[in-house]
Amino acid sequence: MNIVLTGSLGNIGKPLIRLLVGKGHQVVVISSNAERISAIKALGATPAIGTIKDVDFLAATFSGADVVYLMEAWEAIGGLFDKDIDFLSEFMKIANNYVAAVERSGVKNIIHLSSIGAHSSNGTGSLLVHHKVENILKTLPENINIKFIRPVGFFSNIYRWLPMIQSQNAIIQSYGGDRKEPWVSPLDIAQTIADETEKIFNGKTVQYVASDEVSPNEIVQALGKAINQPELQWKVVPAKQLLDQMISAGINEWICKGLIEMQRAQQDGSLYEDFYQHKPELGKVKLKDFAMEFAETYNKK
Numbered sequence: 001m002n003i004v005l006t007g008s009l010g011n012i013g014k015p016l017i018r019l020l021v022g023k024g025h026q027v028v029v030i031s032s033n034a035e036r037i038s039a040i041k042a043l044g045a046t047p048a049i050g051t052i053k054d055v056d057f058l059a060a061t062f063s064g065a066d067v068v069y070l071m072e073a074w075e076a077i078g079g080l081f082d083k084d085i086d087f088l089s090e091f092m093k094i095a096n097n098y099v100a101a102v103e104r105s106g107v108k109n110i111i112h113l114s115s116i117g118a119h120s121s122n123g124t125g126s127l128l129v130h131h132k133v134e135n136i137l138k139t140l141p142e143n144i145n146i147k148f149i150r151p152v153g154f155f156s157n158i159y160r161w162l163p164m165i166q167s168q169n170a171i172i173q174s175y176g177g178d179r180k181e182p183w184v185s186p187l188d189i190a191q192t193i194a195d196e197t198e199k200i201f202n203g204k205t206v207q208y209v210a211s212d213e214v215s216p217n218e219i220v221q222a223l224g225k226a227i228n229q230p231e232l233q234w235k236v237v238p239a240k241q242l243l244d245q246m247i248s249a250g251i252n253e254w255i256c257k258g259l260i261e262m263q264r265a266q267q268d269g270s271l272y273e274d275f276y277q278h279k280p281e282l283g284k285v286k287l288k289d290f291a292m293e294f295a296e297t298y299n300k301k
Helices: 011-023 033-040 055-062 085-105 125-137 155-168 186-197 216-226 239-248 253-268 270-277 289-300
Strands: 002-005 026-031 044-049 067-070 109-113 145-151 170-173 180-184 204-209 211-214 232-234
Touching: 002 011, 011 026, 011 186, 026 033, 026 055, 033 044, 055 085, 067 085, 067 186, 085 125, 085 253, 109 125, 109 186, 109 239, 125 145, 125 253, 145 186, 155 170, 155 216, 155 289, 170 216, 180 186, 180 270, 186 204, 216 232, 216 289, 239 253, 253 270
Parallel strands: 002 026, 002 067, 026 044, 067 109, 109 145, 145 204, 170 232
Antiparallel strands: 180 211
């Protein structure tokens, strides 16, 4: 099949390219960075250099594809410290670009990387962007099939806490404890997407993706053991305290408030209500596997 991928060489994109090329598919990879041309070619794929903000470029690149994989990267919109960015508006602009490009290109099968929380219009914090994007994509005609892939929280996002772990020997958040929640590895997400490309598309459907179910306390126990810091703690602070610290650090206020609201939904379990009604088979990568990977990075610092 001819498959077009957005997302360039990210932590999902790179393993996804390898999987699809390994299955014999012709893969085109969209990237905004011309410096990645050689790396994309080295993986056996064809680079298409342009921006997802350019509808003409997208439509031309999508044309003739059997399947197109769509995603919106936060990093492509702006950084956490960009105070003036309206992330919700920017996500919606990209979604509308995708709709226009898909309709113009004639593509009939779409796989879209969404997120846990996309089922709800309230109470999910910054994950609201995925609910909005899904609804925009659902305006595509009935004869265009979409598989919405909704991963849960990424194990790889734990790397964002690496400086905190190194300086304070703790992960400090506004929720925690022994309640298990689902986590996922980008490798399992890539495998799910690769599998979905070879299935028969029908309508607009949802597929959740998760690798393991562990609690915050289990996470710090596993990480602490892996990095030989058994006293590593997951500390819970009042939401207002965490919010004020993030805003004082210069992080975009909408992102800060969204994180607090999302963590509230994690704590009471409401974030995962739809997930558990449509729980998928768990992937291969477990917390213990990620902890070993994390330790390698930690020990290099």
